[in-house]
Amino acid sequence: MSEQTTAPTTVILFGATGDLAKRKLIPGMLHLFQSKLLDDLRVVGTSLDELSPDEFRKLAHTAIREFSTRELDEDEWHEFAQRLDFVPNSAGPKALGDAVRAAEAQLPGDTELRLHYLSVPPKAALSAIQTIGEADLVDRSRIVMEKPFGTDYASAVELNRRVHEVFREEQVFRIDHFLGKEPAQNILAFRFANGLFEPIWHRNNIAHVQIDVPETLGLSTRGDFYENTGAYRDMVVTHLFQILAFTAMEPPTSLEPAAISREKNKVFESMQPIQPNDVVRGQYLGYLDEPGVAPDSDTETFVALKCYIDNWRWAGVPFFLRTGKRMAEGARIISIAFNEPPQSMFPPGSGVGDHGPDHLTFDLADKARMSLSFYGKRPGPGMKLDKLSMQFAMQDTTWAGAVLEAYERLIYDAVRGDHTLFTSAEGVERLWEVSQPLLDNPPVVRPYAPDTYGPNQIHQLVAPHTWRLPFERKWRDKNPDPGPQSPIEGGARP
Numbered sequence: 001m002s003e004q005t006t007a008p009t010t011v012i013l014f015g016a017t018g019d020l021a022k023r024k025l026i027p028g029m030l031h032l033f034q035s036k037l038l039d040d041l042r043v044v045g046t047s048l049d050e051l052s053p054d055e056f057r058k059l060a061h062t063a064i065r066e067f068s069t070r071e072l073d074e075d076e077w078h079e080f081a082q083r084l085d086f087v088p089n090s091a092g093p094k095a096l097g098d099a100v101r102a103a104e105a106q107l108p109g110d111t112e113l114r115l116h117y118l119s120v121p122p123k124a125a126l127s128a129i130q131t132i133g134e135a136d137l138v139d140r141s142r143i144v145m146e147k148p149f150g151t152d153y154a155s156a157v158e159l160n161r162r163v164h165e166v167f168r169e170e171q172v173f174r175i176d177h178f179l180g181k182e183p184a185q186n187i188l189a190f191r192f193a194n195g196l197f198e199p200i201w202h203r204n205n206i207a208h209v210q211i212d213v214p215e216t217l218g219l220s221t222r223g224d225f226y227e228n229t230g231a232y233r234d235m236v237v238t239h240l241f242q243i244l245a246f247t248a249m250e251p252p253t254s255l256e257p258a259a260i261s262r263e264k265n266k267v268f269e270s271m272q273p274i275q276p277n278d279v280v281r282g283q284y285l286g287y288l289d290e291p292g293v294a295p296d297s298d299t300e301t302f303v304a305l306k307c308y309i310d311n312w313r314w315a316g317v318p319f320f321l322r323t324g325k326r327m328a329e330g331a332r333i334i335s336i337a338f339n340e341p342p343q344s345m346f347p348p349g350s351g352v353g354d355h356g357p358d359h360l361t362f363d364l365a366d367k368a369r370m371s372l373s374f375y376g377k378r379p380g381p382g383m384k385l386d387k388l389s390m391q392f393a394m395q396d397t398t399w400a401g402a403v404l405e406a407y408e409r410l411i412y413d414a415v416r417g418d419h420t421l422f423t424s425a426e427g428v429e430r431l432w433e434v435s436q437p438l439l440d441n442p443p444v445v446r447p448y449a450p451d452t453y454g455p456n457q458i459h460q461l462v463a464p465h466t467w468r469l470p471f472e473r474k475w476r477d478k479n480p481d482p483g484p485q486s487p488i489e490g491g492a493r494p
């Protein structure tokens with residue numbers, strides 16, 4: 001993740017009027033421009049909508065007002081707006097090429113970068129790539145692709161083959177926005193910058209790992225997209241497996257993108273194929289009534305699974321992954337459960353072990369947090385133990401304002417040519433390969449009530465362990481009210 005200066009860049013935004021573009025990409029590019037991380041920037045939007053450049057600027061302005069989390073300075077907006085152009089898809093590749101060349105003429109130097117961002121539905125990706133070729137915009141370019149990268153092993157291989165007909169692999173940036181989240185990158189810092197944890201980061205000390213991403217939102221607006229996707233393809237193959245790779249990989253030989261990518265791919269190579277018996281699929285009650293959903297749909301809106309990484313570090317350690325829609329809470333946690341001591345010298349009733357093993361927990365929320373829980377003695381006579389914890393919240397530091405939103409970070413890295421947080425063709429294909437037994441033979445979909453943690457079968461899946469969520473104890477409030485019964489940690493221990 002080395003720092004480099006960025007070349008003057010024209011972003012060619014395919015799907016510029018879509019949901020992702022409006023919510024994340026346009027506000028994100030404005031912030032990169034304002035913060036001078038990308039100050040020599042031009043944007044040429046394109047989509048099926050018949051907009052004029054002025055109408056596109058208006059759409060961008062509205063999107064920024066609605067979705068940007070930062071104050072909009074009108075002077076800066078006007079400066080940014082002058083850098084936006086739009087060419088409808090119907091105008092054809094030549095018109096798009098001309099607009100990009102006109103934008104480049106406004107940039108300094110003669111080595112401008114073209115960053116094609118494909119924020120389009122998967123079925124439109126190959127036609128966008130064809131347009132790029134016909135518009136003669138492949139030279140000096142990189143391409144950012146949005147998931148899903150295929151829907152199974154064969155389609156992933158075919159998609160990569162077609163992409164490679166136009167772009168070399170080093171030009172391709174397959175985005176996984178979870179890896180762009182600041183706390184996800186902090187896993188690498190935490191593991192490899194400290195002498196404390198890496199020596200115990202293996203099967204001798206770790207009983208199991210959970211990567212748990214429940215969501216409260218339903219699918220009332222995305223039913224037709226989701227029907228052909230489901231929770232496994234939408235979240236597990238893309239985001240959760242990438243987080244797993246950061247959690248499980250060996251130390252890379254350096255912090256260079258190729259070295260990190262190599263170690264991630266080795267984790268995927270060591271993954272055992274996902275067995276249908278180790279998977280619980282669920283569908284929330286009411287999904288069948290959502291617009292765009294087939295009345296007899298068996299698309300899963302929930303998935304929980306157990307998987308194994310068959311290498312020296314992780315042999316026999318289960319990794320439990322779970323995600324779903326309309327669940328009881330929205331969270332993104334990684335939880336490392338440590339082995340319990342081989343023997344207990346504490347008397348029955350002392351409380352040791354009553355609250356599960358010691359845990360190291362990463363909360364990948366925008367307000368990132370981390371916690372290490374352990375047993376300690378309650379003050380006073382006798383030997384009563386309770387679960388205590390050390391907690392860290394990024395929000396309590398002076399760094400909180402410096403956090404880049406995931407898409408900002410990823411666009412910036414793609415412009416710098418840094419592949420660290422992106423997925424390789426090889427990695428994607430391997431993940432579909434290990435998924436194939438499940439895709440070929442999916443277990444029955446179980447109903448679950450909205451606002452729960454999924455179907456009952458999730459408990460059998462994780463036994464003899466238990467799911468961390470819902471947390472037995474809440475994250476610590478910065479200013480807790482220490483009631484008379486509160487133990488020394490202030491009553492807010494995970």
Ligand SMILES: NC(=O)C1=CN([C@@H]2O[C@H](COP(=O)(O)OP(=O)(O)OC[C@H]3O[C@@H](n4cnc5c(N)ncnc54)[C@H](OP(=O)(O)O)[C@@H]3O)[C@@H](O)[C@H]2O)C=CC1
Nearest residue numbers: 015016017018019020047048049119120121122124146147
């Ligand atoms: N929305 C999100 O939060 C996330 C989205 N993604 C991924 O981002 C991509 C885009 O998603 P999203 O923005 O939600 O989708 P939308 O359907 O909201 O937007 C898609 C955009 O692509 C345009 N488009 C459709 N077909 C073509 C085509 N053949 N040529 C050129 N433009 C086309 C649409 O134009 P028009 O509006 O005129 O139809 C629209 O502007 C998908 O791959 C999705 O998986 C990934 C993570 C999160």
Ligand SMILES: O=C1O[C@H](COP(=O)(O)O)[C@@H](O)[C@H](O)[C@H]1O
Nearest residue numbers: 177178215217234235238239332
């Ligand atoms: O890619 C996707 O991610 C979102 C969840 O992302 P987050 O950053 O909001 O946690 C998910 O809702 C969506 O279904 C999926 O396509």
